[in-house]
Amino acid sequence: MDKKIIRAALLGFGTVGTGVYKVLQKQKEDMIPKLGSQIEIKKILVRNLEKAAAKVEDPAVLTNNWDEIVNDPEIDIVIELIGGIEPARSYILAALNAGKHVVTANKDLIAVYGKELLDAAEVHHVDFLFEAAVAGGIPIIRPLKECLAGNHMAEVMGIVNGTTNFILTKMTQDGMEFKDALALATELGYAEADPTADIEGLDAGRKVAILASVAFNSRVVFDDVYIEGITKITAKDIKYAKEMGCDIKLLGVAKNTEEGIEAYVCPMLIPSSHPLASVNDSYNAVFVNGDAVENAMFYGRGAGELPTASAVVGDLFDIARNIKANCCARIGCTCYKELPVKKMADTYSRYFMRLIVEDRCGVLAEMTAVFAKYGVSVAQIIQRAARAEESAEVVVITAKVREGDFRTAMEDLSGRSSVRKVSSMLRVYGE
């Protein structure tokens, strides 16, 4: 089909929608040489026509009526950038059912309904692409599905949320307060419409579910991922981590082990010499380990208007090429295995904890004895000078231990009168 003009519709004209519009304008001259076709945004679905009018050359492109898009046979591609589950899910399904290709950045949706959407695309022989849903501007979905397809992947992990990485960077480097750093991340367009999704680790959890599914060819959904956010991280944790030669990063980890898939998101201490420790601001980085490629790392902006638009437009161009070639990419659902997902209690890690204990002889020995009872070895212990009320602060790093055993030890310990408070408990990445 020699289409000179390929028409698309944008749903949502917020941070990323506006970015896509701008990138397409900048690419106007290059599309014919690059693709052999011109992509034209025929309609933009918005809720408030007046608010959006200032952002477009021709306000006639704006609509608040979805039917004008789904029922328009000239529109080949729908770009969903509304976010959230509904009405995004219904719009995407209706678009696919109408034979339209779909591009989305919506990880909330894919992490739960990915299979349903990919199946619908398959039935209707259209593309459903979502490169921007994980790690913003970094290409990672297509590399995993295509360039790295000759591997059995053992691990895919990294920093996959720009907002929290920005907040932790500002707290570490500039001593900024958590709430001020979050306000700035929101202003810069990094945060989700409800930033709770970022700071509580949910957004990263959705990305880990998607990454694990694609990397291990087995469906992992949002509910399979164990999640902790960064809201409890204090300046003191960051200071102690630094003293121990580490930084604190919100890491998303997916491992393909013989006993099943491990999938979790949590703030972790990572040695400052590790490449991930120097991934700062809204940058993301994803490490993959495969049996053929060994290690590979992908690095770039994980959030924001133009970096995210870059990934969306890449998908759009791919679809335009497929339309020109009269085919669709045929790399829909790649989950052909059914691997179990392990419980967090059965994973192994080292732990960092900060406790306020009674300041008297024998307390450290008591603590070590409790840990030993549950098979937890202490690798490093720091006791700070006595504080007011005859208490002292103790920082402990354990050797690698099963999470379930560590938790039981902590329950036992925190019930003892010598332990006044468990101030923080964080995992440590690596061996």
Ligand SMILES: NC(=O)C1=CN([C@@H]2O[C@H](COP(=O)(O)OP(=O)(O)OC[C@H]3O[C@@H](n4cnc5c(N)ncnc54)[C@H](OP(=O)(O)O)[C@@H]3O)[C@@H](O)[C@H]2O)C=CC1
């Ligand atoms: N921002 C980022 O850095 C990244 C975002 N994403 C994902 O991209 C998607 C869009 O995010 P982002 O642009 O940041 O979000 P925004 O909140 O900035 O934009 C969403 C837009 O959708 C509009 N909208 C909501 N509901 C409807 C509806 N029913 N009909 C028409 N328009 C609607 C909103 O309108 P109104 O203005 O009226 O509220 C808003 O303008 C999300 O899925 C997000 O998770 C992915 C990677 C990075």
Ligand SMILES: N[C@@H](CC=O)C(=O)O
């Ligand atoms: N809120 C997200 C946006 C991109 O996915 C983030 O901060 O990473």
